[in-house]
Amino acid sequence: MDITIKKTETLKDHPIDSGLGFGTFFTDYMFNMDYNPEKGWHNPCIEPFGPMSMSPATMVLHYGQAIFEGLKAFRTPKGNIQLFRPRDNFQRMNKSAEMLCIPQIDEAFILKALLKLVDMERSWVPSETGTSLYIRPTIIATDPYIGLRASNTYRFFMIMSPVGAYYPEGFNPVKIWVTRDYVRAVRGGVGQAKTAGNYAASLYATELAHKDGYTQVLWLDGVELKYVEEVGSMNIFFVLGDEIVTPRLNGSILSGITRDSVLTMAKSWGLKVSERRIAIDEVFDAHAKGELMEVFGSGTAAIISPVDNIKFHEKVITIGNGQVGPIASRMFKELIDIQYGKSEDKFGWTVAVNPS
Ligand SMILES: *Cc1c(COP(=O)(O)O)cnc(C)c1O
Numbered sequence: 001m002d003i004t005i006k007k008t009e010t011l012k013d014h015p016i017d018s019g020l021g022f023g024t025f026f027t028d029y030m031f032n033m034d035y036n037p038e039k040g041w042h043n044p045c046i047e048p049f050g051p052m053s054m055s056p057a058t059m060v061l062h063y064g065q066a067i068f069e070g071l072k073a074f075r076t077p078k079g080n081i082q083l084f085r086p087r088d089n090f091q092r093m094n095k096s097a098e099m100l101c102i103p104q105i106d107e108a109f110i111l112k113a114l115l116k117l118v119d120m121e122r123s124w125v126p127s128e129t130g131t132s133l134y135i136r137p138t139i140i141a142t143d144p145y146i147g148l149r150a151s152n153t154y155r156f157f158m159i160m161s162p163v164g165a166y167y168p169e170g171f172n173p174v175k176i177w178v179t180r181d182y183v184r185a186v187r188g189g190v191g192q193a194k195t196a197g198n199y200a201a202s203l204y205a206t207e208l209a210h211k212d213g214y215t216q217v218l219w220l221d222g223v224e225l226k227y228v229e230e231v232g233s234m235n236i237f238f239v240l241g242d243e244i245v246t247p248r249l250n251g252s253i254l255s256g257i258t259r260d261s262v263l264t265m266a267k268s269w270g271l272k273v274s275e276r277r278i279a280i281d282e283v284f285d286a287h288a289k290g291e292l293m294e295v296f297g298s299g300t301a302a303i304i305s306p307v308d309n310i311k312f313h314e315k316v317i318t319i320g321n322g323q324v325g326p327i328a329s330r331m332f333k334e335l336i337d338i339q340y341g342k343s344e345d346k347f348g349w350t351v352a353v354n355p356s
Helices: 059-061 086-099 107-120 197-201 203-211 258-269 280-288 326-341
Strands: 029-036 040-048 066-068 071-075 083-086 132-141 155-161 175-180 216-220 226-233 236-239 243-246 272-275 294-301 303-312 317-318 350-353
Touching: 029 107, 040 107, 059 132, 066 086, 066 107, 066 155, 066 197, 083 107, 083 326, 086 107, 086 258, 086 294, 107 350, 175 203, 197 258, 203 216, 216 294, 236 258, 236 280, 243 258, 258 272, 258 294, 258 303, 280 294, 280 303, 280 317, 294 326, 303 326
Parallel strands: 175 216, 175 303, 243 272
Antiparallel strands: 029 040, 029 155, 066 132, 071 083, 071 132, 083 350, 132 155, 216 226, 236 243, 236 294, 294 303, 303 317
C-alpha cells in the first residue's frame, strides 16, 4: 500500500519547549487509514491535522469500541530522532484489537507509516532535556449504527504532541490512594487492553483520591479486593528487602512496555526480580518491618514515578522518608539515557527515524 501525502502551506507556530505541558499541542500532520470488510485496511494517508466529521450515531461514541497506544520519539544530543520500542506498541495494539473485536493491523506497515510521519514532523520533536514527541495511535469503530454489535468499519489514526519534561525540577514523588470500594478491571474483563472505557471507569475513584490530597489510585484486583494491580496508567514496583516485585500479568493488568524495560534492566544489573501476586497487606506489613525500601510506577509518560506515600482507607505509610530510592533513580537515569541516545542501546530498543 502506498501512503498518500496531502501537504498544507499553513503550518502552525511551534510552542516554546518550556511551555509544552502534556498533550495540548499537536503537530501539523496526522496519519489516517480506513477499514471496511471489502477492502480491509485501505486509503492510508498523511494529511493536515484537523477535525473529523462523523454521524452522531457513530458506534464508538455509544459503545466505546476504541483502542489506543502511547509511545514517544526522542531527539538525541546529535540531533537524530529515535522511537522507543515502537514494535512493542503495535504488537500490543493488535492484542487490544483482538479483545475489542477490531480487525488486526499490519504492524510493519504501520511502523513504516509512523517513521514517515515523524520524519515529516522532525522540527516538532523538542530538544530541551526531558521533552519528547508523544505519539497517539488510535482505532475507533465508525459504523453509523446504534444497534449493539461490533462495527464493520473502522478508522485508524495517529496524532502527535510535543510534550514537556515530566520532572522539570527533578523527581516529583506521587502519593497513591488504595481503595476497596472501586475497581478498574476484573479477571475476564478488558483490563489488559488499552481501551477507552477502562479510563472512563477510573475517573470517579481518581476524583475521590484527588479530594483526599492524593495523586493516583492504586487499584486492587476486582475479585478478592486484596492484591495490588496497577496505578492510573502506570504499572507498579515494590522493593521489599532486596527483592523487586511487580504484580504478575493476570489478565486485568496492562502489560506495560516500560514495565518490561524495568524488569529487563533490573535483571541485567543482577537484581532479584519477581513477577508475582502481592497483597496490599504484604506491602503494609513490609513497611511495618522496615523492609519496604522503595515503591515506584512505570509508564511511557513519566517513565519512572517514585511513590512517597500510600493511603489505604485510614492507614497512611511514608516510603523512604519521602526520599527517592537508589533503584528508582538509577532506573530512571539509565532508561532515559537509552531513550535519548546518550548511552549504548544494548537491548536494541530504539528505532532511528532516518531523514528521507
Ligand atoms: C499505558 C498503560 C500502562 C503503561 O504502559 P507503557 O507501555 O509502559 O506506557 C500501564 N497501565 C495502564 C492502565 C496503561 O494504560
